[in-house]
Amino acid sequence: MIKVLPLVILGLMAADVAHAGNDNTQEAFALLKKIANATRQFNYSGTFVYQHGGKSETSRIVHYVNNAGGEFEKLEALDGPPREVIRNNDQLTCYLPNLKTVIIEQRDTRQLPVLVPERMSGIVENYTVKLAGNDRVAGYDCNVVMLEPKDNMRYGRSFCAETGSGLPLRTRTINEKRETIESFAFTQLTIGGNFNSDKVKSKYAAISKNWRVDRSALTVSEQKADAGWVVGHQPAGFRKTTEINRSIAGRHGAVSHIVLSDGITAVSVFIEAKPKDRVVAQALAHQGAVNIYTRPHAGHVVTVLGEAPAVTIMQIANSLELRVNSASAR
Amino acid sequence: MEKLSALIDGELDDQEMERQLALLKQNNDAQDSWEMFNLIGDTLRGDSRISSDFSRCIAERLALEPTMLAPQRRAAKNVVRNAMSIAASLAAVSVVAWVAFSNNPLTAPGSPASVHLAEPAPAQLASINSQGQMNEYLLAHQGFSPSTAIQGVVPYIRSVSVSPTPQNR
Numbered sequence: 001m002i003k004v005l006p007l008v009i010l011g012l013m014a015a016d017v018a019h020a021g022n023d024n025t026q027e028a029f030a031l032l033k034k035i036a037n038a039t040r041q042f043n044y045s046g047t048f049v050y051q052h053g054g055k056s057e058t059s060r061i062v063h064y065v066n067n068a069g070g071e072f073e074k075l076e077a078l079d080g081p082p083r084e085v086i087r088n089n090d091q092l093t094c095y096l097p098n099l100k101t102v103i104i105e106q107r108d109t110r111q112l113p114v115l116v117p118e119r120m121s122g123i124v125e126n127y128t129v130k131l132a133g134n135d136r137v138a139g140y141d142c143n144v145v146m147l148e149p150k151d152n153m154r155y156g157r158s159f160c161a162e163t164g165s166g167l168p169l170r171t172r173t174i175n176e177k178r179e180t181i182e183s184f185a186f187t188q189l190t191i192g193g194n195f196n197s198d199k200v201k202s203k204y205a206a207i208s209k210n211w212r213v214d215r216s217a218l219t220v221s222e223q224k225a226d227a228g229w230v231v232g233h234q235p236a237g238f239r240k241t242t243e244i245n246r247s248i249a250g251r252h253g254a255v256s257h258i259v260l261s262d263g264i265t266a267v268s269v270f271i272e273a274k275p276k277d278r279v280v281a282q283a284l285a286h287q288g289a290v291n292i293y294t295r296p297h298a299g300h301v302v303t304v305l306g307e308a309p310a311v312t313i314m315q316i317a318n319s320l321e322l323r324v325n326s327a328s329a330r
Numbered sequence: 331m332e333k334l335s336a337l338i339d340g341e342l343d344d345q346e347m348e349r350q351l352a353l354l355k356q357n358n359d360a361q362d363s364w365e366m367f368n369l370i371g372d373t374l375r376g377d378s379r380i381s382s383d384f385s386r387c388i389a390e391r392l393a394l395e396p397t398m399l400a401p402q403r404r405a406a407k408n409v410v411r412n413a414m415s416i417a418a419s420l421a422a423v424s425v426v427a428w429v430a431f432s433n434n435p436l437t438a439p440g441s442p443a444s445v446h447l448a449e450p451a452p453a454q455l456a457s458i459n460s461q462g463q464m465n466e467y468l469l470a471h472q473g474f475s476p477s478t479a480i481q482g483v484v485p486y487i488r489s490v491s492v493s494p495t496p497q498n499r
Contacts, residue, residue: 032480039482050487053459059487073483083490087483094469094490103466107473157477168481184484216470242474249466259474266475270467285460288488290471292464305464305471307478310457 028129029120031145034166035159039063040071042165045199046138046189047078052182052288064195072200084202095204100211102204103249108218122263126150126237127157135160137169138186147264152176153235153312154265155289165191173289173307182289182307214250227256229271233319235312237262260306260316267306267316274301284310293317351458465489 045062058078065071073087084095090107123129127147135142142160149156156174161167170185202208226243242259248270258269274280274296282295291313292305297320304317342350460468468489472478478485 036480039480048484050491057487057491059484061482061484063482075483075486077487077490085483085486085490087486092469092473092483092486094486096490103469105469105473159480171481171484184481184487214466216466246470248470251466257470259471261474261476264477264480266471266477268467268471268474270470282455284455284457285464286457287460287462287464287468287491290468290488291457292460292467303464303467305467307475 024130025124025128028131028145029123031131031143031161031166032123032129032147032159033120035145035161035168038161038166039168041065042167042191043193043195044165044167044189044191045193045195046186048184048186050182050184050288051180053286058187062195062199064197064200066197072197074200074202084204086200086202093202095202095208097204097208100208101250102208102211102213104213104215105249106216106218108244120263122237122239122261123147124263126154126262127264132158134163135170138189140169140189142169149176151236152309153237154262154308155181157264162189162191167191175309216247216249218244218246227271228323229256229258229269230321230323231258231260231269231316231319232321233315234260235315238267238312238316241266265306265308267304267308267313269316269320270303270305271300271320272303274299284314286310298322348461351461354456354458462491465491 043064045060047058047060050057050059057080060074060076060078062074063071064073070089071087072089073085075085075087077083081096081098083097086093086095092105092107094103094105096103127149130146130148132144132146135144137160141163143163144158144160147157156178158170158172158174159168160170162169167189168184169189171183172180173182175181227245231240238260239262240258241261242257244257246255246257247253248255251272253272253275256269256271258271260267260269278301280294280296280301283293285292285294289307290305291308291310292303293310293313294301294303295317296302300322302317302320304313304320306313466489469486472486472489
């Protein structure tokens with residue numbers, strides 16, 4: 001009996017999974033797509049709380065889509081030092097008044113990680129996607145979609161999407177102990193309504209003219225950059241989605257940037273030449289659910305970060321190899 | 331050392347805490363001491379987290395040394411490493427005991443325990459709050475992340491979350 005019981009339980013679980021594979025998963029996927037579209041298509045404004053590591057911060061957000069489909073967003077921190085992030089289609093501008101600094105991050109629209117079918121397959125391989133009931137956030141009813149990781153190389157996610165629009169009212173990142181390590185949750189939200197572009201402009205736009213400006217740059221070319229770096233021991237389920245040459249705002253020198261993704265989680269690898277006068281020791285840090293690992297390697301500084309567990313980040317960083325003269329050998 | 335101990339006990343004021351954390355970040359010896367202090371503290375408190383730390387420790391050592399039953403003796407560099415290896419040995423014994431005595435019907439007889447133990451584990455490296463030091467890299471990363479894109483610009487609060495002060499840039 002003792003030996004049979006687990007088999008019976010396993011059998012029941014298998015039946016449950018098979019069932020989920022039909023209805024629940026497909027509905028859950030449909031909801032996931034709806035969420036992704038909603039954040040791009042709707043006008044909304046509200047207040048949300050960002051919680052991580054026992055801390056919480058309140059911010060305001062305004063998202064405005066003009067008649068031509070252009071997207072404008074304004075994020076304003078309400079606690080602590082004032083900070084604003086303005087998004088103007090694919091350009092992000094961070095205003096840091098206490099540093100009198102503006103950081104401009106240029107994104108390449110062709111590289112934007114939208115949820116397309118080929119990436120969706122990555123999600124199925126690596127997560128169990130399912131609907132997990134209803135909840136209420138910021139006065140709205142919402143449906144919960146869960147992404148449960150199939151191994152310990154990635155975190156779980158939960159999105160609670162507003163029943164009508166699909167806007168994500170609450171997003172949680174969950175670790176292997178089923179603890180929430182980071183969450184974004186609206187406390188007040190207005191969906192729809194008429195906006196004008198003034199609402200998505202920074203109040204520092206005028207006075208920041210004399211501030212320091214740090215700007216990143218991407219080498220936008222049709223040909224893929226290949227600096228010869230390979231991740232020798234890629235964590236299961238992760239694929240390389242991008243490899244570009246770029247610069248980082250406020251830092252000197254060219255940086256190779258490789259992005260690996262499992263469909264929902266992304267890990268970035270930054271490789272840059274180590275300045276002679278800089279001492280680099282290996283270091284592990286975090287910012288919310290993002291783990292960051294830095295190590296010196298073969299005369300370079302390797303920085304790997306992403307919203308994935310430290311094991312995943314470190315495995316990628318520690319298995320990075322430079323293929324010997326990949327270009328000149330031929 | 332005293333400062334580290336006070337840091338663990340939460341007896342430092344904010345300014346001193348920041349300073350000690352910054353020191354920790356730069357200094358490998360201090361990191362070793364920090365881990366040792368925490369290990370001692372956890373042990374004294376009988377903290378349950380210690381078991382997971384232990385198994386992580388063994389997993390790591392096993393991955394490095396497949397000949398688990400006859401481990402090579404290394405010249406211990408310092409007290410910390412000595413203590414760590416004792417801890418690992420104790421933990422190894424407990425895992426062997428666990429594998430031997432737990433009669434888990436789902437584990438086929440003779441299935442290698444190393445399947446679980448060989449999982450990659452982070453080195454004994456304490457994770458510190460990035461204190462806004464990596465904001466520009468975070469900013470560069472987020473545009474490529476599907477989980478960020480799905481939420482619009484909301485997650486960008488991370489990349490300005492702790493604004494670095496001018497002197498630590």
